[in-house]
Amino acid sequence: MRPFIEIENLKYVYPSFIPPHAGGQRGGGGQIVALRGVNLTIEQGEFVALIGPNGSGKSTLARHLNALLLPTAGAVWIDGLRTSDAHNVWAVRQKVGMVFQNPDNQIVATTVEEDVAFGPENMGLPADEIRHRVDDALAAVGLLDYRQYPPQMLSGGQKQLVAIAGALAARPSCIVFDEPTSMLDPVGRRQVLDTIRRLNAEEGITVLLITHSMSEAAMAQRVLVMEAGRMVMDGPPAIVFERGARLRALGLDLPPIVDIAQRLQAWGLPLPQGVLTVQDMVDALC
Amino acid sequence: MSALPIGMYVPGNSILHRLDPRVKMGATLVLMMIPFAVHGLWGYVALSTFVVTAVLLSGVPLGALLRTLRTVFWIAFLMFFLYLFTTPGEPLLALGSIAITRQGLLAAVAQIYRLCLLVTVASLLTFTTSPIHLTHGLEAMLSPLERARLPVRELAMVLTIALRFVPTLQEEIDKIAKAQRARGADFRTGGPLRRARNLVPIFVPIFVSAFRRADELATAMDARGFRSALHRTRMRKLRLGSLDLLATLIVMGLVLTVIWLG
Numbered sequence: 092m093r094p095f096i097e098i099e100n101l102k103y104v105y106p107s108f109i110p111p112h113a114g115g116q117r118g119g120g121g122q123i124v125a126l127r128g129v130n131l132t133i134e135q136g137e138f139v140a141l142i143g144p145n146g147s148g149k150s151t152l153a154r155h156l157n158a159l160l161l162p163t164a165g166a167v168w169i170d171g172l173r174t175s176d177a178h179n180v181w182a183v184r185q186k187v188g189m190v191f192q193n194p195d196n197q198i199v200a201t202t203v204e205e206d207v208a209f210g211p212e213n214m215g216l217p218a219d220e221i222r223h224r225v226d227d228a229l230a231a232v233g234l235l236d237y238r239q240y241p242p243q244m245l246s247g248g249q250k251q252l253v254a255i256a257g258a259l260a261a262r263p264s265c266i267v268f269d270e271p272t273s274m275l276d277p278v279g280r281r282q283v284l285d286t287i288r289r290l291n292a293e294e295g296i297t298v299l300l301i302t303h304s305m306s307e308a309a310m311a312q313r314v315l316v317m318e319a320g321r322m323v324m325d326g327p328p329a330i331v332f333e334r335g336a337r338l339r340a341l342g343l344d345l346p347p348i349v350d351i352a353q354r355l356q357a358w359g360l361p362l363p364q365g366v367l368t369v370q371d372m373v374d375a376l377c
Numbered sequence: 378m379s380a381l382p383i384g385m386y387v388p389g390n391s392i393l394h395r396l397d398p399r400v401k402m403g404a405t406l407v408l409m410m411i412p413f414a415v416h417g418l419w420g421y422v423a424l425s426t427f428v429v430t431a432v433l434l435s436g437v438p439l440g441a442l443l444r445t446l447r448t449v450f451w452i453a454f455l456m457f458f459l460y461l462f463t464t465p466g467e468p469l470l471a472l473g474s475i476a477i478t479r480q481g482l483l484a485a486v487a488q489i490y491r492l493c494l495l496v497t498v499a500s501l502l503t504f505t506t507s508p509i510h511l512t513h514g515l516e517a518m519l520s521p522l523e524r525a526r527l528p529v530r531e532l533a534m535v536l537t538i539a540l541r542f543v544p545t546l547q548e549e550i551d552k553i554a555k556a557q558r559a560r561g562a563d564f565r566t567g568g569p570l571r572r573a574r575n576l577v578p579i580f581v582p583i584f585v586s587a588f589r590r591a592d593e594l595a596t597a598m599d600a601r602g603f604r605s606a607l608h609r610t611r612m613r614k615l616r617l618g619s620l621d622l623l624a625t626l627i628v629m630g631l632v633l634t635v636i637w638l639g
């Protein structure tokens with residue numbers, strides 16, 4: 092069987108608009124080369140984290156996964172559908188949902204349930220089916236009691252859960268999260284991360300989590316590292332974090348607990364490999 | 378909080394809350410026009426009884442209603458004296474060259490009454506109808522115009538998004554205003570020109586952020602499979618019930634009574 096996501100030698104050049112942030116890799120004629128030949132496959136059900144410095148092309152890559160952007164060169168297949176075929180666009184967007192950074196800027200309706208209904212309404216489903224999906228999606232993120240709430244009465248974390256429910260209501264196989272927690276307080280962050288983990292573990296949803304937090308990346312089964320439009324590392328978190336010096340050179344810090352473990356090992360303490368969480372550390376030491 | 382002479386939705390489950398938005402909007406239009414058909418005292422009594430009953434049934438806090446009425450106070454004040462002093466007729470009281478006439482007094486009172494009724498009825502609609510129902514009702518009522526190629530569904534979508542972002546932008550304006558005040562900005566003193574100039578540091582960031590929001594929202598809508606509104610279906614279907622039929626009959630009854638009373 093083919094992998095769920097297949098990316099082959101993907102290149103993407105932004106036309107010379109003003110970039111939202113500096114640090115671009117400028118090509119000729121003021122164009123910005125954001126992706127310089129990315130190859131990647133992700134299987135159905137995987138939990139993958141994507142890290143990299145600002146402007147390395149993470150969001151650009153993410154936007155190729157549901158045909159928001161189409162390759163300048165190379166190709167992207169989602170569940171065997173090539174995203175650059177115009178007639179695949181709607182199927183691809185149904186299969187891959189997206190949740191963005193700012194919870195305020197992705198809610199379109201004036202109540203929670205109306206917002207969650209937006210995706211299924213776009214799919215042209217009958218009213219009963221939409222209602223059914225909205226209820227399921229709200230139950231999956233634990234917001235059934237808030238269905239009638241206006242978004243401004245929710246916390247940041249809850250708004251982000253609404254956005255997740257909105258993606259779920261389309262019944263996707265995969266959800267791409269582009270820095271979903273970076274605008275949240277610690278409580279909201281916990282809520283959102285717990286929900287992401289649960290959706291992956293219980294519903295079998297493929298997760299691609301873009302993040303600047305190494306502790307979040309440590310939650311994944313597999314960590315991808317991008318630099319300047321290229322994929323420079325790909326492996327389980329324990330293996331990727333072993334290359335601490337290389338990561339630090341990219342401006343990426345290790346998760347504190349991994350950092351401590353590595354320093355202790357350097358001092359000669361016989362710790363096992365692959366300490367990723369405080370619990371791992373406790374198990375190793377006691 | 379809102380500076381508009383209409384109210385913000387007050388959640389509830391009153392009879393008025395449960396009416397179909399189309400019925401409510403139709404009744405509101407009728408009630409806004411009906412005062413022009415009223416001339417005698419009994420007509421005003423019938424109309425007032427109806428409106429007061431509706432207000433009581435709605436369960437809307439009277440304080441909230443009075444606050445919206447207060448927003449038109451100065452207009453009412455001006456109108457009152459305009460009609461009082463400029464209507465010719467049989468003088469009641471003469472102050473030098475200007476005279477207050479019987480007709481003037483009656484016209485002034487009638488104008489105030491109409492204005493208050495207008496505001497009350499409009500507020501009653503917005504107090505008891507959620508933004509979704511309001512836009513949905515509007516969409517349904519305007520849908521015949523789709524034949525005339527008016528993009529009614531798109532307009533309803535735009536209206537929903539606008540309503541969705543009012544509180545968000547309001548919050549943001551407050552936040553920026555506070556930040557600027559903390560740095561010594563002054564929005565209260567000085568002439569109108571100076572005050573307008575002092576608002577620039579608030580509105581420039583608001584505009585910049587509004588454009589960024591719009592851009593991100595458009596991306597999020599694309600990601601959720603939004604295409605033209607013609608492909609869409611709706612989760613919520615408006616259905617007329619027996620309550621709606623009853624309300625329609627009552628409003629029609631009121632219209633006939635008022636016309637009959639003259």
Ligand SMILES: Nc1ncnc2c1ncn2[C@@H]1O[C@H](COP(=O)(O)OP(=O)(O)OP(=O)(O)O)[C@@H](O)[C@H]1O
Pocket residue numbers: 105106107108109110111112113114115116123124125143144145146147148149150151152
């Ligand atoms: N709309 C755009 N127009 C032009 N250039 C863009 C646009 N969006 C991104 N870029 C440029 O493309 C490159 C990759 O940007 P991208 O947003 O994919 O990076 P990122 O890894 O997501 O960064 P961050 O961590 O800051 O979110 C950057 O150089 C950026 O300046």
Ligand SMILES: [Mg+2]
Pocket residue numbers: 149150151269
């Ligand atoms: Mg990004």
